[in-house]
Amino acid sequence: MRPISPELHRRAFLAAGLATMTAGGASAAAQPFFKRHGLLIGIQLYTLAPDAAKDLEGTLKAVAGVGYRSIELQGLLGRSGVQMRAALDAAGVTCASIHVQGRGQLDGDLAKLADDLSAIGVKYAVMPSPLVSNQQIQAAGGDWRKALTLLTADDWKANADFLNEKAVVLAKSGIKLGYHNHNFEFAPLGSTNGMEILFEKTDPALVTFEIDVGWVAAAGLDPATLLQRYKGRVSLMHVKDIKSETQPNFALKMDPTEVGSGKLPWTTLLPAAYAAGVRGFYVEQEPPFARPRIEAARISHDFLAGLKA
Template sequence: MSAAATGAGAAARPFFKTAGLPIGIQLYTLAPDAAKDLGGTLKAVAGIGYKTVELPGFMGKAPADLRSAMDAAGLACPSVHVQPRGGDLTFSGDLGKLAAALHAVGAKAAVAPICWFPDRMEMRPQAGEDMGGMLRRLVGQMTADDWKANADFLNQKATVLKKEGLKVGYHNHNFEFLPLGSTYGLEILLRETDPSLVTFELDVGWVAAAGHDPAALLARHKGRFTMMHVKDIKPTTVPNFVLKMDPTEVGSGAIDWKKLLPAAKASGVTGFFVEQEPPFERPRIEAAKICHDYLAGVTA
């Protein structure tokens, strides 16, 4: 066989098989299903072929019970989303208890899924506001100094949790791209956080919904993003900074995965988690299977 033929054959191999990386899922995608039947949902996820699960939080359950359910399904949990504040197992709570909970589920990373909003802001929905409306109001009030304070917050929490062998991360939406002069929130976080302490989880769908190129962002910040939410959007999505997108299954939308997946790996991403936003056009578990099967076969 010629070298050219060998190279062509290698190039045609599925990305995840060639890279030796597992396909994971953020359980937020199946939140209603998991709330009704966690064990059954996890077994269904494993049956599809997923190998890892990122938890959207501790879901009101004991960490040991979560670990038992994941072990029973044969799934690993590399990371957990941890809110900046709001209770005991948050970044503003007892970090010793948080570390113990993360160890109990087997996680190595605690990822903030949203920023810490300053105390001056009204954190309760106003008249006529739903949760999304409240978040859009709060985001519009964020200043460059607020984002710098968020970077300090992440550095401080990461310094403590590093002693427990845990990494702290930050997950973006699209509001972090709201222009602040010549910069924006995510750029400030990347600049002001310590790379030895704080990592980032790139939500591809929200980056694209903000009108930015995920591959270009990864290239500019090589090594800073070690996790990714594999999320697709329809071409009808209008660029915005206010938590709006037209979601679809991975491989059915506007994202060029054949370009993006190798770019992500080259930049340092090793944790890939499918996540899909509502509304869903089919049962969530079916959507999760469509996403997985596309990724399992995509070549790059």
């Protein structure tokens, strides 16, 4: 019997290695999106706002029971940072992102705010809507939503300046300031719009963005295209779905539904978001709800947990 040559040994070794690598790659690709990337499926607590207002501790435990381990808070809900951290710890969940209002929080005692957020473990503080002047609200007959339609390009530039200014202070505590969109930011202002102005006029080293893909779609735009355009500027995403009957608009209107039950193409959208730099994903659903909010949250979570993208 002829001995096997060293060359044949080498070829067999390489072939076995290639087969192992191929099998490993196929195995990884077969895993659901969030598991494959080692990401938590988060939820913005606004989804269960009435429940959280009545019983924060019980609501946190309920969403943890669904499977969520990452919470994005809708403000401090009347708690100190230490008290909120205790509630989160008791439920076995973490909070790396929180929504903070421009008026009453970001324009107030930033040192105290930073202390509260640091106690929780927050890394991102997100302004969920633009500053609107009292004069604009009065001109809109006291209707805040209508006042949003009165914002000019200069108003959006002023908002960008505000974000830059506050971001410098929060950065000293290791907290990055961000902005969260709705659909009114995309209303045309000549050759631009409010969202473009915010991206262009904020400092990339200081200010990040949380893209709400449901509101982007409600504006009649493609979220994946937006994410690609601003690659590297977006750290967080609201995972929100809308029904196909939603008509494009800039007036805070949508037909909401659970994630996976609407028209957004999640198998391509989630990889596009990851490629653009998004690492914080938070389910959020707008009212009205067709079922109890916790059940809607469960449907969205279970869809995403099993999604291969």
